[in-house]
Amino acid sequence: MNWETVIGLETHVELATKSKIFCGCTTRFGGAPNTHCCPVCTGMPGALPVLNQAVLEYAVRAGVALNCHITRYSKFDRKNYFYPDLPKAYQISQLYLPIAVGGRVELSTPSGTVSVGIHELHMEEDAGKLVHDPWTDQTRADYNRCGVPLIEIVTQPDFRTADQVIAYLEQLKETLQYLGVSDCKMQEGSLRCDVNLSVRPLGSRELGTRTEMKNLNSFKAIARAIDYEARRQIELLEQGGRVVQETRRWDENKDATYAMRSKEDAQDYRYFPEPDLPPIELDEGWLARLRAAQPELAPAKRARYQADYGLPAYDCQMITSDRVLAQFFEGLVELGAPAKQAANWIMGEVLGALSARGMEPREMCLSAGTLARLIALVEEGKLNRNTAVKVFEAVFDQDGDVDAYVRAHGLEQVNDAGVVQAAVERAIQAHPQSVADFRGGKEKVFGFLVGQVMRELKGKADPKLVNTLLRQVLGGT
Amino acid sequence: MELRQLTALELGAVIRRGEVSVAEAAQAALAAIEAEDGALNSFITVEGERALERAAQLQPGVKEAQSPLYGVPMALKDNICTKGIKTTCASKILGDFRPPYDATVVERLAAAGALGLGKLNLDEFAMGSTSETSWYGPTRNPWDPDRAPGGSSGGAAAAVAAGLSWYAVGSDTGGSIRQPAAHCGVTGIKPTYGTVSRYGLVAYASSLDQMGPVCRDAGDCAAVLDVLQGRDRRDATSLDGDYGHLLESLSGDVRGLRVGLPAECFGDGLDGQVRQAVLAAADVLKSRGAQLVELSLPALEYGVPAYYIIAAAEASSNLARFDGVKYGWRAQGYGDLSELYHKTRTQGFGLEVKRRILLGSFVLSAGYYEAYYRKALQVKAVIKGAFDEAFARCDLLLTPVAPATAPRLGESLGDPLEMYLGDVYTVPANLAGLPGLSMPCGFDRQGLPIGAQLIGPHFGEGRLLNAAYAFQQDTHYHKQTPKGGQRA
Numbered sequence: 001m002n003w004e005t006v007i008g009l010e011t012h013v014e015l016a017t018k019s020k021i022f023c024g025c026t027t028r029f030g031g032a033p034n035t036h037c038c039p040v041c042t043g044m045p046g047a048l049p050v051l052n053q054a055v056l057e058y059a060v061r062a063g064v065a066l067n068c069h070i071t072r073y074s075k076f077d078r079k080n081y082f083y084p085d086l087p088k089a090y091q092i093s094q095l096y097l098p099i100a101v102g103g104r105v106e107l108s109t110p111s112g113t114v115s116v117g118i119h120e121l122h123m124e125e126d127a128g129k130l131v132h133d134p135w136t137d138q139t140r141a142d143y144n145r146c147g148v149p150l151i152e153i154v155t156q157p158d159f160r161t162a163d164q165v166i167a168y169l170e171q172l173k174e175t176l177q178y179l180g181v182s183d184c185k186m187q188e189g190s191l192r193c194d195v196n197l198s199v200r201p202l203g204s205r206e207l208g209t210r211t212e213m214k215n216l217n218s219f220k221a222i223a224r225a226i227d228y229e230a231r232r233q234i235e236l237l238e239q240g241g242r243v244v245q246e247t248r249r250w251d252e253n254k255d256a257t258y259a260m261r262s263k264e265d266a267q268d269y270r271y272f273p274e275p276d277l278p279p280i281e282l283d284e285g286w287l288a289r290l291r292a293a294q295p296e297l298a299p300a301k302r303a304r305y306q307a308d309y310g311l312p313a314y315d316c317q318m319i320t321s322d323r324v325l326a327q328f329f330e331g332l333v334e335l336g337a338p339a340k341q342a343a344n345w346i347m348g349e350v351l352g353a354l355s356a357r358g359m360e361p362r363e364m365c366l367s368a369g370t371l372a373r374l375i376a377l378v379e380e381g382k383l384n385r386n387t388a389v390k391v392f393e394a395v396f397d398q399d400g401d402v403d404a405y406v407r408a409h410g411l412e413q414v415n416d417a418g419v420v421q422a423a424v425e426r427a428i429q430a431h432p433q434s435v436a437d438f439r440g441g442k443e444k445v446f447g448f449l450v451g452q453v454m455r456e457l458k459g460k461a462d463p464k465l466v467n468t469l470l471r472q473v474l475g476g477t
Numbered sequence: 478m479e480l481r482q483l484t485a486l487e488l489g490a491v492i493r494r495g496e497v498s499v500a501e502a503a504q505a506a507l508a509a510i511e512a513e514d515g516a517l518n519s520f521i522t523v524e525g526e527r528a529l530e531r532a533a534q535l536q537p538g539v540k541e542a543q544s545p546l547y548g549v550p551m552a553l554k555d556n557i558c559t560k561g562i563k564t565t566c567a568s569k570i571l572g573d574f575r576p577p578y579d580a581t582v583v584e585r586l587a588a589a590g591a592l593g594l595g596k597l598n599l600d601e602f603a604m605g606s607t608s609e610t611s612w613y614g615p616t617r618n619p620w621d622p623d624r625a626p627g628g629s630s631g632g633a634a635a636a637v638a639a640g641l642s643w644y645a646v647g648s649d650t651g652g653s654i655r656q657p658a659a660h661c662g663v664t665g666i667k668p669t670y671g672t673v674s675r676y677g678l679v680a681y682a683s684s685l686d687q688m689g690p691v692c693r694d695a696g697d698c699a700a701v702l703d704v705l706q707g708r709d710r711r712d713a714t715s716l717d718g719d720y721g722h723l724l725e726s727l728s729g730d731v732r733g734l735r736v737g738l739p740a741e742c743f744g745d746g747l748d749g750q751v752r753q754a755v756l757a758a759a760d761v762l763k764s765r766g767a768q769l770v771e772l773s774l775p776a777l778e779y780g781v782p783a784y785y786i787i788a789a790a791e792a793s794s795n796l797a798r799f800d801g802v803k804y805g806w807r808a809q810g811y812g813d814l815s816e817l818y819h820k821t822r823t824q825g826f827g828l829e830v831k832r833r834i835l836l837g838s839f840v841l842s843a844g845y846y847e848a849y850y851r852k853a854l855q856v857k858a859v860i861k862g863a864f865d866e867a868f869a870r871c872d873l874l875l876t877p878v879a880p881a882t883a884p885r886l887g888e889s890l891g892d893p894l895e896m897y898l899g900d901v902y903t904v905p906a907n908l909a910g911l912p913g914l915s916m917p918c919g920f921d922r923q924g925l926p927i928g929a930q931l932i933g934p935h936f937g938e939g940r941l942l943n944a945a946y947a948f949q950q951d952t953h954y955h956k957q958t959p960k961g962g963q964r965a
Contacts, residue, residue, distance in 0.1 A: 039578050043798050045571070045679040046558045046580060050713045080794050080841075082818055089797030141802070270841035272850055275684035275791055277713050 001238070002202040005230040006210075007159035007195060008119075011172065012150050013182045014126065014190035015058045021125050021149035022049030022092065029188050033131070033142035041147035043087030048276050051076075055149040056099070056280060057290065058181040059123045062151055063100025064291055065175050066118045072282045074099045076123075076274040081267055084141050085128040093152075095271045098122035099280070109167045116168055117156030124150050151181075157196065157207065162226040166219050169193065178297050178323045186218055193222060198243065199233045208233070209243040213257055215250050225250040229257050301326050309339035318347050324361035325350075331368025337375040345371060349389060353396050365399045373402045382406075384413050384463055414461040417469065423456040424469050438474055446470070480505045481640035482964045485549045485697040486724075488643055492548040493539060499548035499592060500532040506550045506594055510641050516622060519636040521555045521613045522563050523595040531592050538590065545700050545724065547590030552642040554633050555596035556603055557688065558677040559583055566679050567611035568601045570799045570825030572806035580677020581709045582646060582688055589704040594642055598632030601827045602796065603653055603681045605629050606896050607889050610829040615886055618660060619959035620925055624883040627657030633691040634661035638959055644701055645691040650681050651784050652878070652903025654689050655915035659878035659928020662917045664945060664955060665691040666698050669935050670910035671716035673702075674709030680795040682788035683714075685907040693964070694955045695916065695945035699723040702938060718936045726939050729947040732766030736944070737871030739774040742902055748881040754919030754927040755877045758948060762875070765947050770871045776856075776863035777905050783856035784904035785833075785897055786840050786849050792830075793837025799825065832893065861909040868934040873941060876902050878915045878928035906932050914941040917954035926954070 020027055023040035039047040063070050074097045078090040103118030126148040132139050153172070159165050173184040173191060184191040193216050198208035213229060216222045233243050248257040296304075302316040311319075320326045325346060332342035350371070354361060374391060377383040383391065383406060394405055406412060414420060427449055428435050438445040453466045480488060480502055491497045507525050514520050528550065535548050542548070553559065556566045558576035560583075565571045579587070586593075600610040608631025609615040616631040618624040619639040626635040630647030634657035637645050647654040649667035658665030666689045673688045680686060690701035703724055708717040720726075738759060743752055763769055801807035801821030808820035826834070840849035867874060879899055889896040906913035911932055918929035933941045949955050956964040 039576075042803070044558075044576065044578070044804075045564070045566075045574070045798070046576070046675075046677040047578075048676050048712050048714075050711060078794050080797060082797065082800060084800075084802045084814065087798060087803055089800060090794050268843045270794070270838060270843075270846075272790060272794070272841050272846070275682075275714075276680075 003199045003230075003234045004202045004204070005160055005197065005199050005226070006157045006207060007165055007197050007226065008157035009153075009155045009159070009165065009168065010194040010196070011153045011169070012192040013062075013153065013176060013184065015055055015149040015151060016180065016182050017052060017054040017058060017149055019052055019054075020147035021052050021055045021123070022147055025147065027148050031144050033140070034144065036144040037146070041087075042143050043089075043146075049092060049274075051277060051280070052149065055123060058149075058179075059099050059121065059151050060282070060287070060290060061179050061294060062153075062176060062181050063103065063121045064294055065179055065297060066100070066103040066105055066121065066153070068100035068103030068118055068121055070100050070282065070287060071097055073097065074280045076277045077271045078274050079269045079271055081269055083127070084139070085130050085146075087128065087141075087143060087146060091125060091127065092274055092277070093124035094122035096273070105168070105171065107164065107167045107171055109164055111163070114158070114164050114167070116158045119154040119156050121151055121153045124152060126150050157198075162223040165195070165226060166223055169219060169222070174298050174321070178295055180295075180323070192216075195222060195226060195229075197226060197229050197233070199230055199237065209245050211243065211245065211257075212247045213250050214247060214260070217252070221250060221252055224255060225257060228255065232257065295323070298323075298326070305339075309333070311339055311343055315340075315343040315347065318351075319343055322361045324364070328361070328364075328368050332372050332375065335368060335372035337372045338379065341375050341379070345375060349392050353393070366396050367399050370395055370399050370402055377402065377406070381415060381462060382413055383411065384460065387411050387413070387459060410458075411460055414457050415465065417465060420453070420457065420461055420465050420469050423453050423461070424466070424473050426456055427452040428473060435474065446474075449474075481509060482958070482962070483643070484693045484964075485551070485643040486545055486700055489545045489547060489549045493542055495539065498532070499535045499539065500529060502548065503528045503532040503550050503592055503594070506642060509639075510594065513639060514636075514641060516617065517619060517635055517639055517641070518614055518616045519598055519626075519632040519639065519641060520552065520595045521565055521567060521598050521611075521632070524562060524593060527562070528592055528594050535590055535592060542590055544589035544704065546704065548592060549643050550592045550594050551586070551644045551646070552594045552597050552633070552636055553583070554599050554630050554645065554647045556599060556648060556679040556681075557582065557646060558679065559593070559596065562596065564596065564679070565613070566602045567599045567613055568799075568826065568830070569612040570801075570806050570821070571804075574805045576677070578677065581674035581711060582705050583677065585704050585707075586646070591704070597630070597636055597645060597647075600629035600631070601830050602679070602792070603629040603648055603650060604792070604829050604833050606652070606656060606899055607884065607886075608632060608635075608657070609886060609890055610827050612827060617886070618883050620662065621883065621923070623885055624925070625660070625886050625889070627660035627879070627883060629653040629657070630665075630691060631657045634658050634663055634665070637661070637663045637691050637693060640958065644693070644697055646688055646701070646705065647691045648678055648681075648686055648688045649907065649913075650685045650788060651900045651907050654691055655878050655903050655913055655928070655930055656900070658691055658915040659917070659930075660883035660926065662926030662954065662957060662959075663691055664694050664698050664914070664916045665689060666702065666914040666938065666941065667906065667912060668702060668706065668938055669716075669718060669912045670907075671714050672718045672912070672936070672938065673705045674707075674712040674715045676709055676711040680791070682791040683795060684791060685784075685788060687907075694949050695914075695942050696724065696727060698914070699727055699942045699946075702942075718938065720936065720939055723939055723942055727943050727946045729765075729943070729950050731762055731944055731947045734762070734767040734873070734940075734944060735770050735871040736762055736767045737770045737772050737867055737874045739772055739777065739867070739874060739876060741774055741777050742876035746880050746898070746901070747877060748921075750921040751877050751879070751881060751927050755875065755929045758918040758929040759875050761948055761951050762944060765951065767944075772867055772870055774863050774867055776860050777901070779856045780860060780905040780908060781897055781901050783853040783860070784900065784908060785836070786853035787857065787908070789833045789837035790841050790850050791837065793834045793841065796826075796830065796834055801825070829893070857908045860905055864905070864909045864911060864932075864934070872933070873937065873944060874932040876930045876932065878902060878930045882921045882923070882925035882927060902930060911935060912938045912941055914945055916945045916948060917957075918948075918952070919954055920957075926957075
């Protein structure tokens with residue numbers, strides 16, 4: 001029998017607000033245990049939550065970007081359960097009236113376009129972390145993460161393959177990073193994903209019994225877990241077995257999923273409306289202003305770069321892979337740099353320099369103005385490309401002054417034909433054997449001689465001019 | 478001068494005039510507590526040393542004092558967080574818990590020059606109507622030591638009635654300020670929900686809890702509420718009542734005031750002497766020019782069941798944090814996490830608290846939510862609507878506070894349902910978020926105080942306080958003291 005895999009995702013994304021969702025404590029990652037805490041986020045008796053307006057704004061912006069309907073009257077609810085990392089013994093979340101519902105995203109995958117429904121997007125608080133101390137055999141609670149704002153994005157069961165899931169997550173990550181609402185760092189847990197998966201005979205319209213997989217820490221783990229779990233369920237069914245609705249844990253080291261708890265053991269969270277927080281009533285004007293201020297997202301930028309600048313699809317993809325890079329590109333073009341030149345510099349030198357330094361684009365100091373000036377000097381023939389790369393390296397870290405550097409180091413391109421001619425003649429005299437070889441048909445030697453002329457002129461000569469004059473002299477014409 | 482006979486405002490005035498020092502006032506209270514509270518048990522914690530230090534700190538500012546309550550000693554119900562001072566909620570489970578912060582009301586009182594004497598007894602986590610469920614033992618009624626002072630703010634009402642504190646701050650979820658005030662012959666007001674910040678009040682039922690003053694008369698209540706009220710950005714449910722100045726607005730003029738008497742509050746189940754005293758209070762207001770309006774509020778009948786579902790549901794969640802992990806008391810001898818939770822909560826909570834946690838967990842559980850919690854919220858909305866209609870026809874309502882005067886100690890504990898039904902007149906104001914005031918309006922044949930309740934529309938505190946102030950101009954019930962004396 002042929003089987004079809006059906007997958008839905010629940011993705012938790014940590015929002016990049018400066019302070020926590022219900023108090024003023026910092027959301028900064030790390031910190032000594034229990035130093036980013038106050039009575040509110042540690043659930044002290046009598047402390048009360050107050051919604052951070054930035055969290056609401058970020059959640060709504062994410063909802064708008066995922067084409068959701070934004071709920072005008074939404075509420076928080078309490079999800080009750082006991083665990084030492086949850087100091088109030090309830091998580092403030094949204095069950096009955098989430099902030100955004102009914103969205104849709106289109107994915108382009110190698111096998112075509114896939115449309116994925118977004119069931120809902122809601123706001124909630126993160127829990128703390130338990131650390132086991134093997135020395136004392138004690139478990140200690142660190143509440144620094146308590147109250148860090150999260151959004152949970154729940155899709156419809158619209159995925160059929162691991163590739164589609166990864167494409168969705170890549171796009172989600174890109175979208176949220178573009179919006180600036182999350183940095184989506186999986187290794188710091190700011191993007192976490194639970195996978196709901198079932199299988200059914202191909203052509204069937206009914207959903208099979210699903211399992212939920214947790215502890216998926218990377219895109220690679222997600223893809224492998226999906227493949228493993230689909231195979232496990234199919235084998236089970238083909239052998240006449242039955243899939244049990246349960247939560248399963250992905251073990252990366254063993255490359256397998258293990259049952260954590262079955263539906264029968266599922267906790268009753270006794271959800272009820274959070275009485276400490278009034279309902280959120282959105283103002284239409286506020287929402288309209290927020291929609292108007294939404295940044296242009298990557299797919300729109302890619303299309304525009306192709307149409308307006310005639311850039312190749314590959315270039316567009318590279319430049320828009322990060323919002324800061326795209327903004328940098330737009331800055332260069334605005335300052336007069338030819339689009340293709342700007343793209344080449346970004347894809348080559350800029351990404352190279354960042355990668356060599358282990359830096360993210362947003363950490364870059366170099367301004368568009370500086371690189372635009374450098375590109376202009378090359379375009380005007382005042383600097384040759386190779387020298388420009390040296391200047392780039394020199395100004396990159398501190399956004400130095402290009403003109404001052406060129407002046408100080410005497411790097412202006414030598415365009416004076418007389419000067420170049422003299423250098424060509426000196427080179428020919430100094431290397432008679434090479435000249436003879438060239439004339440004897442060894443075309444390769446030409447490059448060596450160009451290099452010698454350039455060396456004479458400390459690399460500053462216009463390469464085209466050197467080529468032309470050297471060929472003239474060697475050709476004897 | 479017998480300081481203990483003065484109202485808070487009178488004491489504030491003599492302190493400001495320099496006739497009495499802040500320390501003398503504090504010492505008078507501490508001496509009275511020392512002498513009398515052993516029997517009464519109205520305090521859980523007395524902070525004598527701290528009080529005298531505070532007196533010394535306040536004294537130099539007496540001349541420039543803005544607040545009429547500057548330097549006046551007071552006490553707080555022990556479910557209000559005080560930085561560094563034991564806050565027990567009268568529960569074993571909180572152990573020696575000392576909050577790392579002050580409640581907003583504590584900050585506001587401190588800014589007004591209040592002097593704290595200590596923390597007052599209550600029913601465990603404010604759950605009860607008699608102050609008998611306290612881990613620290615029952616408080617006794619100053620009018621009759623064999624009787625309960627009411628609850629849950631029984632310590633607050635008893636201390637004020639006995640002259641151990643000039644005023645107190647209590648909390649009221651279903652009548653916990655008004656009912657003990659009635660049983661102890663003092664005046665108390667539960668403000669409109671949102672008027673007083675709940676930040677720092679250990680939550681029982683968050684959507685119903687409200688703190689308010691317990692005082693010797695309406696004037697003191699107005700002065701204390703002037704200090705407590707006002708929007709607080711740390712409590713998202715707090716509101717700006719925009720009352721102006723409550724104390725200054727007391728005129729005693731009730732001419733043309735329409736006082737509604739809901740028929741349902743004077744029917745079956747009400748003690749005859751209480752009925753008589755409350756109706757007599759209506760006549761006093763009438764004699765000052767108020768107009769009596771008879772009306773019907775059949776929705777009130779559903780108040781008690783709706784209240785116990787909502788309050789228990791919220792309590793089951795609010796009290797889940799007391800698990801022995803982070804603060805307070807932890808049971809010994811646990812093998813794993815589940816046992817730690819189980820033993821701590823089984824041994825740490827008293828019977829009534831556990832009853833309400835179980836009830837609340839049940840009504841919120843899957844399959845029952847719609848039938849109970851959702852329905853209770855609908856009843857709440859219906860009651861709100863009924864009050865709105867009533868306030869189209871009258872300016873305030875006059876009802877009894879409780880069906881009978883103070884019960885004997887131990888009498889109520891055996892029959893929780895009977896005790897819950899005793900909240901019938903007070904819970905509707907909590908469900909509708911309305912202000913409710915309790916004032917002494919007479920005594921029964923055993924000499925026990927009787928209370929009358931005034932309920933007003935949202936932010937109608939000024940109206941309630943003025944009506945009570947008018948009533949107290951013509952009556953002396955609020956001036957009687959348990960020892961048979963009468964205040965000036």
